[in-house]
Amino acid sequence: MSINVQFFASLRELLGKQQDTVSYSDGLDVNAVWQQTCNDTVMPDNTLCAINMEYVKPDAKVSDGDEVAFFPPVTGG
């Protein structure tokens, strides 16, 4: 199994990708998922994170098979 990673809006454009896959390892948290897929790009301060469609903090632990998403502040409505 592995972690499905999603990027949206300005973050998607900044990184030049919409989707990525990261291999799972014990103790993986959201921050580590970012580092594995984004390498040297620092996570912008206002980035929001979700695991399986629920907002989480960057230190939240990830489980194998999760979908992790990163996106900028929302502007709907």
Added chain:
Amino acid sequence: MSINVQFFASLRELLGKQQDTVSYSDGLDVNAVWQQTCNDTVMPDNTLCAINMEYVKPDAKVSDGDEVAFFPPVTGG
């Protein structure tokens, strides 16, 4: 000239009249208008008063030709 007096809703039913006319005299106020037209019936505590479609207190002075209205608390909407 004179004062046109109007009663509405439960007050209209209590007094058995919808409309009355009172003759104008110097210094007439809303309370005195009530007394002239309602005789011994005491004005119920929660009665609202208006002169020419504007809310007033019972001690407001009336001018010749005014329309004075008495009604219970409103229940529209």
Added chain:
Amino acid sequence: MPAILLDTIFNPWDEIQSYQSEKLQAGHYGATTSFVGTMRDFNLDESISHMTLEHYPAMTQHFLDALCETSKKTFELDDCLIIHRFGDIYPDEPIVLTVAWSAHRAQAFDACRFLMEELKKKAPFWKKEVTAKGERWVHNDLRSNEK
């Protein structure tokens, strides 16, 4: 920016649409808040067959016109609309409509609610309900049917 008094049934959603397309400038307003008060078929556990809404016509019109004017200025609205029934009203019929159009949502929400709160506190209307036990004036102790 009208306040309209009606003694016949009206469709609030059609009224909003036709007013908006006739009077509002397309692309200018971003927020529309509306409130519809509808007659319920029960109050205080009693079934209501219908009600009669009495009003003081000239003062009602005067009051609601002034309320529209004040609200438009206070909340910087593009426009607002009030429609209110009088006479005999049956369950499921709309009694009142208030609408506020504004650039931003805070003003539209605040204005629409202000229109309703002021109307309920001060517009000279009086409800008389007809139940199986007879007629009764709605008063402060008997307002659980209020919207």
Added chain:
Amino acid sequence: MPAILLDTIFNPWDEIQSYQSEKLQAGHYGATTSFVGTMRDFNLDESISHMTLEHYPAMTQHFLDALCETSKKTFELDDCLIIHRFGDIYPDEPIVLTVAWSAHRAQAFDACRFLMEELKKKAPFWKKEVTAKGERWVHNDLRSNEK
């Protein structure tokens, strides 16, 4: 109590009417508050030709469904409805509709506003505006077009 995501234009007033007549119990609700957010044709003094609303489809649906459920319980609503566009949107087109049906007006107003505030704070949508100068993502410093 649905949250509906659409990539085509919709008529909010027709949606309210048809939902209400199909799903609500006549005579039971007394208060209906609705909010419609409409696209404006300018923002920060720049003319907007159109915008693209990106979203995170599964999370948006999940978030709005949960929001409806929470609101219905919290405010003791008869029902509520959210419709939100995504994709390309042009000036004067509705972007979002929130509706709350309740016995009483306080709950209907509170719930309708809660739906909008929560949606604006947390639903994963992102607006990109297209102006004569090019495209730009709407962000916190660029939100004067917000409703």
